[in-house]
Amino acid sequence: MGQLPFSLEEYRSRQDRFLSKYNEDTLVLIPTNPVRIRSNDTSYPYRANSYMLYLCGWKQPEAVFMAFHDSGIWKSCLFVQPRDTRAEIWEGRRVGTEGAASFWPIDEAFSIDDMEQIVQEKISNSYSISTIIGFDKRLDDMIDKSNLEITDARTILDDLRVIKSDEEIKIMHDAGILASNAHVEGIKKTYAGIGEWEIQSIIEAHFSINQSCPSYSSIVGGGDNATILHYNSNNMVIDDGDLVLVDAGCEISGYASDITRTWPVNGKFSDPQKEIYNLVLKAEKAAIEACIVGSPWSSIHHASSKVLAQGLIELGILECDFEEALGENFNGPYRNFFMHGTGHMLGLDVHDVGGGRQGDNGPERLLSPGMVLTVEPGLYFGSWRSDIEFPERYSGIGIRIEDDVLVTNEGPVILTSSCPKEISEIESIVGEMIEG
Ligand code: GLY
Ligand code: MN
Ligand code: MN
Numbered sequence: 001m002g003q004l005p006f007s008l009e010e011y012r013s014r015q016d017r018f019l020s021k022y023n024e025d026t027l028v029l030i031p032t033n034p035v036r037i038r039s040n041d042t043s044y045p046y047r048a049n050s051y052m053l054y055l056c057g058w059k060q061p062e063a064v065f066m067a068f069h070d071s072g073i074w075k076s077c078l079f080v081q082p083r084d085t086r087a088e089i090w091e092g093r094r095v096g097t098e099g100a101a102s103f104w105p106i107d108e109a110f111s112i113d114d115m116e117q118i119v120q121e122k123i124s125n126s127y128s129i130s131t132i133i134g135f136d137k138r139l140d141d142m143i144d145k146s147n148l149e150i151t152d153a154r155t156i157l158d159d160l161r162v163i164k165s166d167e168e169i170k171i172m173h174d175a176g177i178l179a180s181n182a183h184v185e186g187i188k189k190t191y192a193g194i195g196e197w198e199i200q201s202i203i204e205a206h207f208s209i210n211q212s213c214p215s216y217s218s219i220v221g222g223g224d225n226a227t228i229l230h231y232n233s234n235n236m237v238i239d240d241g242d243l244v245l246v247d248a249g250c251e252i253s254g255y256a257s258d259i260t261r262t263w264p265v266n267g268k269f270s271d272p273q274k275e276i277y278n279l280v281l282k283a284e285k286a287a288i289e290a291c292i293v294g295s296p297w298s299s300i301h302h303a304s305s306k307v308l309a310q311g312l313i314e315l316g317i318l319e320c321d322f323e324e325a326l327g328e329n330f331n332g333p334y335r336n337f338f339m340h341g342t343g344h345m346l347g348l349d350v351h352d353v354g355g356g357r358q359g360d361n362g363p364e365r366l367l368s369p370g371m372v373l374t375v376e377p378g379l380y381f382g383s384w385r386s387d388i389e390f391p392e393r394y395s396g397i398g399i400r401i402e403d404d405v406l407v408t409n410e411g412p413v414i415l416t417s418s419c420p421k422e423i424s425e426i427e428s429i430v431g432e433m434i435e436g
Contacts (some may be wrong), residue, residue, distance in 0.1 A: 018160060021156045027129050031136035049084060051157055054157065056105050065079050079109045082097060175256065179207075215350045277423060304338075344374055
């Protein structure tokens with residue numbers, strides 16, 4: 001039923017830092033994810049809510065973390081599924097209330113069947129509730145009827161989750177290494193005419209055999225498919241002469257890695273492919289160098305954008321000057337070829353909490369030691385794009401290079417550095433493990 005990835009002390013310290021932000025008359029209620037149906041009566045593999053994993057490592061469904069102040073101290077509890085042999089025969093063994101109280105970082109455990117009655121009692125002694133709405137309908141209904149002031153617990157939890165502890169960083173580094181090794185295996189087993197699904201299988205088999213799983217739907221796009229940002233059909237044969245873009249990360253103890261490499265299936269970059277690849281690589285390196293403590297989040301995107309805009313001019317793809325190419329607020333015509341952000345926070349969610357993504361509101365975060373983020377510039381020249389113009393030689397090229405980066409006082413540390421990204425390194429290993 002799974003061991004906890006962290007010590008009880010680490011979870012207690014997270015809870016202490018979280019609960020210390022509240023007044024003593026607050027009732028804290030953190031639900032987990034519901035089971036989601038895939039088809040008729042079969043469900044997707046269950047994944048607990050990341051806030052639940054962060055606070056107490058509870059992985060089973062139908063659970064609520066509750067905390068309240070009692071006789072001068074905060075007490076934390078879990079409502080969990082009770083032991084039930086009939087249910088366990090079908091769905092798997094449950095930890096139950098006794099197991100939860102004995103081995104999880106909480107003071108008391110109750111059956112989820114008693115939640116309504118117990119929460120109702122606590123509500124009558126509280127002045128406000130801090131929770132996350134939208135995950136547990138029963139809980140939402142009770143909170144709705146309470147008439148108490150409601151605050152969103154995520155505003156506090158997100159700030160805590162942004163800075164990773166040494167123990168979290170160790171797991172995230174392991175996830176980075178595992179995903180890097182999986183990509184290397186994919187590169188080494190690639191040949192002209194391989195199916196996108198075959199590369200996906202090689203990479204995901206590497207995750208499985210190491211008791212991991214994908215942290216998001218793997219993207220394996222050959223040729224033009226690499227120009228579809230969220231492509232994941234992965235069902236086409238990749239022709240000789242085409243590149244393949246592989247964006248595939250894994251999860252260890254709930255923590256994600258997220259890595260992209262792009263390589264030629266026949267082992268040799270063509271000249272136009274090389275030109276675009278080297279430009280994206282230069283932008284990626286500039287953006288990684290910008291991951292400096294104290295810099296604003298946007299400095300990473302600005303660093304990659306400047307390199308890409310200048311490079312697009314030099315390659316004759318943009319016929320304007322640098323200022324015009326960048327445009328106001330970095331929204332100039334270079335965005336026709338680089339349409340996404342340069343990165344996002346990484347952690348228990350692949351697109352982790354704490355802001356930083358394009359479109360987020362609020363004040364910009366400054367980079368701090370312990371943040372983990374992705375750096376992932378790309379350039380895309382879909383042959384199907386009738387709305388923009390570019391030289392024919394670049395048609396059908398889509399390239400992204402993505403690494404996971406830890407911000408430290410000593411400078412950026414690349415958690416996925418064991419996966420090669422220089423052209424010469426990649427060319428020397430494509431197809432290395434193909435027999436015959
Ligand atoms: N794999 C999703 C992303 O790169 O953001
Ligand atoms: Mn990615
Ligand atoms: Mn990413």
